[in-house]
Amino acid sequence: xxxxxxxxxxxxxxxxxxxxxxxxxxxxxxxxxxxxxxxxxxxxxxxxxxxxxxxxxxxxxxxxxxxxxxxxxxxxxxxxxxxxxxxxxxxxxxxxxxxxxxxxxxxxxxxxxxxxxxxxxxxxxxxxxxxxxxxxxxxxxxxxxxxxxxxxxxxxxxxxxxxxxxxxxxxxxxxxxxxxxxxxxxxxxxxxxxxxxxxxxxxxxxxxxxxxxxxxxxxxxxxxxxxxxxxxxxxxxxxxxxxxxxxxxxxxxxxxxxxxxxxxxxxxxxxxxxxxxxxxxxxxxxxxxx
Numbered sequence: 514x515x516x517x518x519x520x521x522x523x524x525x526x527x528x529x530x531x532x533x534x535x536x537x538x539x540x541x542x543x544x545x546x547x548x549x550x551x552x553x554x555x556x557x558x559x560x561x562x563x564x565x566x567x568x569x570x571x572x573x574x575x576x577x578x579x580x581x582x583x584x585x586x587x588x589x590x591x592x593x594x595x596x597x598x599x600x601x602x603x604x605x606x607x608x609x610x611x612x613x614x615x616x617x618x619x620x621x622x623x624x625x626x627x628x629x630x631x632x633x634x635x636x637x638x639x640x641x642x643x644x645x646x647x648x649x650x651x652x653x654x655x656x657x658x659x660x661x662x663x664x665x666x667x668x669x670x671x672x673x674x675x676x677x678x679x680x681x682x683x684x685x686x687x688x689x690x691x692x693x694x695x696x697x698x699x700x701x702x703x704x705x706x707x708x709x710x711x712x713x714x715x716x717x718x719x720x721x722x723x724x725x726x727x728x729x730x731x732x733x734x735x736x737x738x739x740x741x742x743x744x745x746x747x748x749x750x751x752x753x754x755x756x757x758x759x760x761x762x763x764x765x766x767x768x769x770x771x772x773x774x775x776x777x778x779x780x781x782x783x784x785x786x787x788x789x790x791x792x793x794x795x796x797x798x799x800x801x802x803x
Contacts, residue, residue: 735748764796
């Protein structure tokens with residue numbers, strides 16, 4: 514059978530399995546969408562039980578995983594996410610070598626975040642279809658859009674195709690600030706990458722936190738640090754303990770909703786941004802605001 518026919522058949526099967534499983538009326542506004550994304554993300558780590566956040570002034574690690582937390586980050590979505598973190602040149606001015614392996618890892622990660630029935634990205638996709646923001650019949654047809662939004666390379670200031678939304682947001686880049694000869698850390702809005710790089714000795718955290726909102730999950734902080742010897746001014750904001758599929762779904766929803774997004778999640782007001790690149794097809798960066 515032709516690949517397109519298989520895709521269509523799969524779409525029909527998926528639609529028949531998911532239609533009616535969740536009422537669209539529960540996701541007609543952005544507040545309910547955010548809550549449903551959170552509720553469906555089974556790999557979020559519980560603050561205090563699976564992940565410990567230090568918010569004092571002493572030179573201690575900001576993030577520590579418990580035994581249960583270490584087990585949680587071995588789930589499929591975290592494993593597929595971690596495989597992507599070493600695929601990039603840290604310096605935004607260096608060309609990155611494309612490879613079949615890197616492409617496969619990107620595709621495997623996208624598959625991981627869409628394969629869960631009634632998972633975060635499925636909920637976002639259904640919301641976007643209901644709102645008329647996408648025309649695809651099923652989430653498998655949405656995969657090329659996610660690949661373009663997050664992983665397609667774009668050129669900053671005419672310097673070649675060297676950056677992507679995923680790299681800037683979740684991995685981080687080193688580059689010069691505008692009008693300055695000082696190299697700094699850019700992007701880097703992910704707690705798991707923060708923990709990974711600190712464990713590898715490439716990141717130094719400078720306490721205390723600039724700001725925090727940790728009383729109700731999802732926890733989010735704004736922290737000062739140096740990555741590969743370059744500081745991140747004026748600090749970086751990121752969620753703590755959230756799963757990659759939660760963050761990808763939330764930021765993807767905001768991409769279609771508008772640059773500045775907010776919703777009520779677990780009873781607290783949550784604000785976050787997904788900033789588009791100039792061509793409006795790619796994500797430049799995404800992060801929560803504290």
